[in-house]
Amino acid sequence: MSIATLIAFAAAEAGHSGNVMLETVMYPIIAISTFALLALVTSSYRHVSNRHANKAEAYARAHADELQQTGHGH
Template sequence: MILAPLIAFAAEESEHAGNVAAETAVYGIVALVIFTLLAFVTLSYRNVANRHAPKAEAYARAHANDVQRVEHGH
């Protein structure tokens, strides 16, 4: 026998009486909700550095001598 008729025969005798795509749609909806929530979390960190600019400038002034200058010989 060929493989295609075997697959067709197995599909006929399966226990799924309804639409398999409708049964698995829940997984797609859950994934969509999770990725949407993750996108909101990611977007909430936009522009964070500019929200605290005076604090960052004060830290940079206080620790200006801590930065080592490295010369690259390119």
């Protein structure tokens, strides 16, 4: 087959006109479900630090001299 024949076949194949949205409807569905899943995972990490606030306060009291920062946070 020559290049011209391949181009002619590609042009003939691309000539059909259908409803493009119905042919590609799965892409938006997959994208929406993926972002919804990622939003669910992200929201599951809300207030994780508040769950362990008493442990963080106890650690801060026990190691107050080590946690004392001076200067530019060093």
